[in-house]
Amino acid sequence: MPGMTITEKILAKHAKRDSVVPGENIWVDVDVLMTHDVCGPGTIGIFHKEFGRNAKVWDRNKVVIIPDHYIFTADEKCHRNIQILRDFVKEQDLPFYYDPEFVSMNPGKPNPYLDPTKTKYKGVCHKALPEEGHIRPGEIMLGTDSHTCTAGAFGMFATGVGNSDAAFTLGTGKTWLKVPPTMKFTFHGQIPPYLTAKDLILAVIGDISVSGATYKSMYFAGEGIGSLTLEDRMTLTNMAIEAGGKNGVCDVDEKTLNYVRARSRIKTWEVYTDDKNAAYDYEGDYDLSIMEPMVAKPHSPDNKDTAHNVRDVKLDQAYIGSCTGGKITDMIMAANILKGQQVKIPTYVVPGSTEVHADMKRFNLRGVLKGPNEKSVEDILSDAGCSMGASGCSACLGGPADTFGRLNRSEVCISTTNRNFPGRMGSMSAAVFLASPLTVAASALTGHITDPREFITSPIETGMAGVK
Secondary structure, X not given: OOEOOHHHHHHHHHOOOOOOOOOOEEEEEOOEEEEOOOOHHHHXXXXXXXXXXXXXXXXXXXXXXXXXXXXXXXXXXXXXXXXXXXXXXHHHOOOOEOOOOOOOOOOOOOOXXXXXXXXXXXXXXXXXXXXXXXXXXXXXXXXXXXXXXXHHHHOOEEEEOOHHHHHHHHHHOEEEEEOOOEEEEEEEOOOOOOOOHXXXXXHHHXXXXXXXXOOOEEEEEOHHHHOOOHHHHHHHHHHHHHHOOOEEEEOOOHHHHHHHHHHOOOOOOOOOOOOOOEOOOEEEEEEHHHOOOEEEOOOOOOOEEEOOOOOOXXXXXXXXXXXXXXXXXXXXXXXXXXXXXXXXXXXXXXXXXXXXXXXXXXXXXXXXXXXXXXXXXXXXHHHOOOEEOOOOOHHHHOOOOOOOOOEOOOOEEEEOOOOOOOOOOEOOOOEEEEEOHHHHHHHXXXXXXXXXXXXXXXXXXXXXOOOO
């Protein structure tokens, strides 16, 4: 009998079985359920309809609600959604709700937080979940957001679900899954200074297509993955869904454990590894020493090319942010390229979380606390002419017309976000190129798509940023 993969072992444990095989349908216990302001109201409505208006959630300590998508807007429906969440949290006495307290039902756009360290609001759910101690190896997390698979970077099974599935889990603590087969992607060598995980995942998706991993587990392995920062691994697993993946997952190492030990609200967990005789649906190998900075051209994440090949594409806008490109290490990488220079096109910067925003204010270019005469990461980006936004999803999902950084015309944008379908960042007539924070920053300086190797001469240090 073949061995099992990380994903299969986690699912077997939560199904109370010794083993499972791909294709089996199983009931599993869920450790964490997350929802936000876009899908939360729908999930709550179904929960009330099917379980009763006075029903209680299965475990109040395992439900996390994080408003993050449509926060800084005057749209009244967006404000209403947040109020629905507040009412449900009060009704259920839920302890893990991260409220944007500056949002009210009053007309007009709410003022952003004045200090990112003095607000209950946390920003993008996928970044805030590990920061707030809700993510651990070996667990199962469901979220009403397709990029919930981000948490697989921590060695857990995390996947997005619809409102009906989420409502069922709210009431029962269980869900019904088909065991996915595993695709293994092995990266050899050490990550070069001009590449990030964004380049790696764009290469993979370009090779297998946006449907190549449909309902499969994408396992990212090899010494190359070990050389990535923990935050960069989150970019890999985040974009597993862009290939149709059910989940993405990475091995657990000391980088993972140090972070989880410092953050987790629960002090015990189980680390799983692939058996040596585990069976894979597909295996792909990549040599990091010969890979190049990548982009995904409009209008699909699998429309890959090298940044060098599309260097003649003129740009109207650059965007650095989202759950894929708004982490503190992403910001440090961009700032190292932009230091002492001026962007040539409008460049929007959106921290992925309020913690990232706070770190941007206190860290220097080397990812350590800045000295009294040093500039912060935020200072450097602002000095370069970038427009700084409050943390959140912002223009990654388009949003209302008043959303910060939204594409409202036929602009051509290069972005660290994860999707470039027509209308994803706003206007249906806009064109979005996906790229790493290094490539986006380099392109912002020239006004056309630019290979970051033109600006990078040595490795970029990230120090303690995103480590604990």
